[in-house]
Each structure stands twice: as C-alpha cells, then as structure tokens.
Amino acid sequence: MPDVAIESRSRPAFLFDLDGTLIDSVYQHVVAWREALAGVDINLSVWKIHRRIGMSGGLFVTALARELSTNLDPEALEALPRLHEEAFIRHYESVQPLPGARELLATLTEHGVPWAIATSGVERYARLACEMLELAPDTPFITRDQVRYAKPDPDLFLTAAERIGVDIRDSIVVGDSVWDLLAARRARALGIGVLSGGYGREELIYSGAFRVYEDPQDLLAHLDEVGVRRPL
Amino acid sequence: MPDVAIESRSRPAFLFDLDGTLIDSVYQHVVAWREALAGVDINLSVWKIHRRIGMSGGLFVTALARELSTNLDPEALEALPRLHEEAFIRHYESVQPLPGARELLATLTEHGVPWAIATSGVERYARLACEMLELAPDTPFITRDQVRYAKPDPDLFLTAAERIGVDIRDSIVVGDSVWDLLAARRARALGIGVLSGGYGREELIYSGAFRVYEDPQDLLAHLDEVGVRRPL
Numbered sequence: 053m054p055d056v057a058i059e060s061r062s063r064p065a066f067l068f069d070l071d072g073t074l075i076d077s078v079y080q081h082v083v084a085w086r087e088a089l090a091g092v093d094i095n096l097s098v099w100k101i102h103r104r105i106g107m108s109g110g111l112f113v114t115a116l117a118r119e120l121s122t123n124l125d126p127e128a129l130e131a132l133p134r135l136h137e138e139a140f141i142r143h144y145e146s147v148q149p150l151p152g153a154r155e156l157l158a159t160l161t162e163h164g165v166p167w168a169i170a171t172s173g174v175e176r177y178a179r180l181a182c183e184m185l186e187l188a189p190d191t192p193f194i195t196r197d198q199v200r201y202a203k204p205d206p207d208l209f210l211t212a213a214e215r216i217g218v219d220i221r222d223s224i225v226v227g228d229s230v231w232d233l234l235a236a237r238r239a240r241a242l243g244i245g246v247l248s249g250g251y252g253r254e255e256l257i258y259s260g261a262f263r264v265y266e267d268p269q270d271l272l273a274h275l276d277e278v279g280v281r282r283p284l
Numbered sequence: 285m286p287d288v289a290i291e292s293r294s295r296p297a298f299l300f301d302l303d304g305t306l307i308d309s310v311y312q313h314v315v316a317w318r319e320a321l322a323g324v325d326i327n328l329s330v331w332k333i334h335r336r337i338g339m340s341g342g343l344f345v346t347a348l349a350r351e352l353s354t355n356l357d358p359e360a361l362e363a364l365p366r367l368h369e370e371a372f373i374r375h376y377e378s379v380q381p382l383p384g385a386r387e388l389l390a391t392l393t394e395h396g397v398p399w400a401i402a403t404s405g406v407e408r409y410a411r412l413a414c415e416m417l418e419l420a421p422d423t424p425f426i427t428r429d430q431v432r433y434a435k436p437d438p439d440l441f442l443t444a445a446e447r448i449g450v451d452i453r454d455s456i457v458v459g460d461s462v463w464d465l466l467a468a469r470r471a472r473a474l475g476i477g478v479l480s481g482g483y484g485r486e487e488l489i490y491s492g493a494f495r496v497y498e499d500p501q502d503l504l505a506h507l508d509e510v511g512v513r514r515p516l
Binding site: 078082083090097098102148150247248251252253258 | 304308311315330331380479484486
C-alpha cells in the first residue's frame with residue numbers, strides 16, 4: 053500500500069525543546085549558572101554560559117575546562133548541579149510561558165498533529181513547566197533521566213518520536229539553541245529555530261534551521277509555512 | 285604637507301562601548317530591566333529586553349509600546365529608569381571586567397594609540413566602571429548626560445572622538461551590540477564587534493562590523509588585524 057506510506061510521511065509531527073522554546077527561562081538559567089560557578093570560585097563570562105544552556109551537563113563541564121584552561125576540582129564539579137538547581141529555584145518565580153506557547157500546543161492538538169516535549173532538564177523541573185503550560189499530566193515529556201545522552205546527542209528527540217509513535221524523519225524539531233538543531237540533524241529530523249532563547253537568527257540558520265520564528269506565537273501564526281494543514 | 289595628513293589618517297584611534305564590551309554587565313542589565321518592567325506589571329520576553337540593551341531609553345520605550353501593542357501608562361514609564369537602577373545595583377556585585385579589558389586599554393596607551401569610552405549609561409555608573417577597570421580619573425569617558433541622543437545616534441562616538449582630538453573617520457568603534465555598530469556607521473567610523481554582550485557573530489557582521497572578536501582579550505591578541513602597530 054504505497055499510497056498509505058506516502059500519506060503518513062507527508063504529515064508532520066512536532067518535537068519541542070522546553071527552555072527558551074516554550075517557556076521564558078533561558079536567562080534565569082544563565083544567571084543561576086553564573087551564581088553556581090561563582091559559588092565554587094569559577095569566573096566565566098556570562099555570554100559563554102548563555103551559549104551553553106541546553107547542552108548536556110557533561111559536555112558543559114568539558115567546555116568549562118577548556119575555557120578556563122585548567123583541570124577542575126572534582127568536588128567543585130560535583131557541587132555544581134545542586135548549586136545551579138538551588139539558584140534556579142530562587143529565580144523561578146520570574147519564569148513565564150513564552151507568548152503563544154499554550155495556544156500553539158492546543159492548536160496542534162486540535163488539528164490532530166502529534167507532538168511531544170524533549171528537554172535536557174530533569175523530570176522534577178519538567179513537571180513544574182507542565183503545570184505552568186497547563187498541560188495534561190499524560191503529555192509526552194522526555195527528560196534527561198530517560199536517555200543516556202542529552203543534547204546535542206539525538207537521543208532525546210529519537211525517544212520523543214518513538215513515544216508518540218511517529219517516524220523521526222517526519223518530525224519537526226523546534227528549539228532555541230544550536231544544540232537543539234544539531235540534535236535534530238543527527239536524529240534526521242527537520243529543525244526550526246525560535247529566537248526566544250536569545251540566539252541570533254543567523255546562528256540558528258547556520259546550525260541547520262530551515263525556518264526561524266521569533267517565538268511560539270510567531271510560529272503559530274505561520275504554521276502553514278511548515279506544512280500544517282487544518283483538519284478536513 | 286600632504287605626507288603629514290596621510291600619516292595621521294593611517295593611525296587609528298579606538299572608541300569603546302562599556303557594557304558588554306569592557307565589562308561583563310549585559311545580563312545583569314537584562315535581569316534588572318526584567319525586574320523593573322515586572323514592577324510596573326509589564327511582561328516582555330527576556331530575549332527582547334536583551335536585544336535592546338545599550339540603546340537610548342527613549343527608543344527603548346518606543347520599542348516597548350510596539351511590542352506590547354498598547355500605550356504605556358506615563359506614570360509607569362516615569363518610574364522605569366529608577367526601578368531599573370535599583371535592580372541593577374542589586375546585581376552589581378556580580379559584574380566583572382571582561383577578560384583582557386584592562387590589558388587591552390593599557391596596551392593601547394603603551395603604544396600611544398588614543399582611545400576613549402562612550403556609553404549610553406549615566407555618569408554615576410560610569411564612575412563605578414572606571415574604578416572596576418582601574419582607570420585613571422581623567423580617562424575620557426562620554427556618558428548619556430553629555431549628549432543629546434544616545435545610541436544608535438552617532439552623538440556619543442562623535443563627542444568621544446572630539447574629546448580626544450581625533451578624526452571620527454580615523455576611529456574604530458568597538459561594541460557588543462547592533463546599536464553600537466549602527467552608531468558607528470552613522471558617525472562614519474569603522475565598527476568592530478565583540479561577542480561578549482551575547483549577540484551572535486553574524487548579527488554583528490550584518491550590522492556592519494568589519495571584524496568580530498570574542499572579547500577584549502581576543503581583540504588584544506589580534507590588534508595587528510585592525511592596523512595597530514607597536515611604537516617604533
């Protein structure tokens with residue numbers, strides 16, 4: 053039945069990053085990492101922290117060691133995730149959904165377009181975000197602890213596609229960072245960028261985004277451009 | 285004496301932006317604006333605040349009204365600068381000089397290259413930054429209150445060039461934001477970008493930067509590329 057296979061491949065599914073893509077939390081993460089690093093006497097320029105938000109913690113530490121041209125104290129490294137989490141919680145009350153995030157997800161559901169969320173963050177925090185976005189508890193949500201490697205490895209998006217029963221090659225990954233877009237390419241999905249995490253438009257295009265929108269609201273207004281049809 | 289004129293035009297002077305260019309303060313300004321806006325019940329996505337740091341306050345307010353599609357309450361607008369300043373002071377202790385900033389300025393002085401600092405910020409804050417960078421009290425420092433219009437108008441850089449007695453057309457403007465680079469073009473200076481304010485490399489190139497470096501340290505290591513010769 054070749055017609056059926058072609059039909060199925062022509063309907064996209066969406067796999068969303070969370071921080072900077074659906075919720076406005078990137079800068080709070082940046083500040084929290086700045087405070088965590090200062091807590092172990094590491095002074096890294098803030099823009100270099102910004103450009104590493106959303107990548108796996110292990111790769112972040114590797115990048116840190118290169119930037120500081122030094123081996124890092126194992127005890128300090130061990131303390132970092134806890135220090136970051138404590139600092140992030142202090143800033144969490146200023147975190148908000150990005151404009152159009154709830155409406156975008158609701159519209160996809162309404163149109164019968166499958167979607168899932170895949171984040172390098174941990175489960176506890178994903179639950180908080182789920183509440184903020186007013187999502188059903190059974191929303192497909194893939195977190196760091198469910199895969200071997202976080203972004204820019206493809207595991208999170210591959211697992212998300214599998215979870216909602218779609219072919220990764222029919223999937224559109226929406227993310228704010230170059231790590232999302234690299235993971236999308238490695239997973240063989242199409243990548244769409246959003247500016248709401250603070251990357252520049254061209255950085256996202258050069259990382260493989262085939263379109264870049266301002267934020268979820270802007271993507272929602274242009275769903276036709278990425279092939280989403282209203283249900284018949 | 286045509287030889288003398290040619291000689292003088294071949295020696296560059298440097299006009300530096302401050303926030304994000306010499307000191308690592310952009311993200312603290314972003315967070316402070318976020319808090320100030322929340323204080324008057326305005327909710328603007330944080331990346332949109334980030335992309336407006338360093339522009340004149342009047343233009344910032346115009347942009348704000350467009351983004352929010354509403355006229356802003358005059359009392360709220362009047363309170364904003366004070367709320368921002370109070371919030372920024374709370375975050376000021378985490379502000380540091382950018383890597384290589386002091387060394388870059390000291391090297392230029394050593395090589396007899398004229399330089400000045402020109403910032404959209406106010407004088408009181410510039411004095412704090414002056415201390416942080418360990419600069420002499422007579423360092424040429426042009427602030428908001430000394431000109432009619434801040435960036436992206438060319439006034440700050442034009443005044444800075446005049447103050448140190450150089451032709452603006454012989455001057456190299458170093459800045460982290462598109463507002464610096466637009467002001468540089470309007471002033472007829474050459475623009476150099478630095479990534480340390482969190483803009484992407486291509487955003488700065490597309491805004492007219494003829495070179496982009498990571499931060500002051502990276503520019504210092506490549507001074508030959510922008511035509512700075514060691515003194516004979």
